[in-house]
Amino acid sequence: MFITSHANGLIVFQSSLLKDQSPLKHAFSSRKGGVSPAPFESLNLGPDVGDDAENVPENRRRFLQILDAGVDRLAMGEQVHGNHVEIVSQPGLYPATDGLITARRGIVLAVKIADCVPLLFFDPVKTVLAVVHAGWRGVIYGIIPAAVQSMIDEFFVRPENLLCAIGPSIRSCCYEIQRDVADRFDDDAIIRRDGKLFLDLIHVIKKHLELLGLKPDNVDISEYCTHCQGELFFSYRRDGIHSGRMMLAAGLK
Ligand SMILES: [Zn+2]
Incomplete structure (x- = not known):
C-alpha cells in the first residue's frame, strides 16, 4: 500500500512496505509543491525539458528534504531505456544507465519518470538498495x-x-500501443478495448519479479496512473515534450 504524505508543501508517496525499513529513506514525488510555472507546474525535477534552469535545483532541494539529503548527494543514470545497471559508490551522473545499486550510506539514488515505471528494491538483510527506470523497451x-x-x-x-x-x-x-509493440509481449500483457491495444506493463513486471524469486507479498504497487491523474502527475504521453519529470529517490541514512 502506498501512503500519501504532505510535507513542506509537497505531496509525496511512500510504500508502507519500505517506509519504516531503517536506514532506508525513500519517496516518489508528485507534481505538487515546486516553483516551476506552467506547463511544468510545479515540482518539475527534470533539467532537460525546457523549464527555467533555476527552478529544477530548487525543486530538487525541496523534494530531497523529505529524505533529509542535499542535491549534491544525488546519483542518477542517463536513462536510455537500456538494461545497464551501475554499482554506485559516489554521487554523479552515470552514462547510459537505467538502474543504480548502492550499499553506501549518504548517497541518494534517483530515477526520473513521466509515465515509465520507477522501481525501488531493498534488501533489509544485506542493507542494499536499487532503483530502476523501466519503460516497455527497458522491460524487453x-x-x-x-x-x-x-x-x-x-x-x-x-x-x-x-x-x-x-x-x-x-x-x-x-x-x-501499436501492433509492432504488442507483438513483442506475451498475449496476456495485452488488453483489447474498442479496437485498440493497451499494454499492461505492470503485469509483465510482476511476472518477471516472481520468476526472479521475489515473494508476491513483498511487492508493493502504487494504484496511480500518471496519465489519468493530471492533477498529481506529469505524463509524457499526455503532455508531450513540455512535460515535467517526477522522481523516485532513495538512500541509506
Ligand atoms: Zn490511466
Missing part, C-alpha cells in the same frame, strides 16, 4: 532481471528477502 531488454541479478552477484542478496515498491506510472487504462 531485461533491465529488471539485470538489476536483481546484480544485487545477487555483487551483494549476495537472496531474492526471497527483497522488498520492491513500484511507483506511479502509466497503466493499462491509458497505455495504448
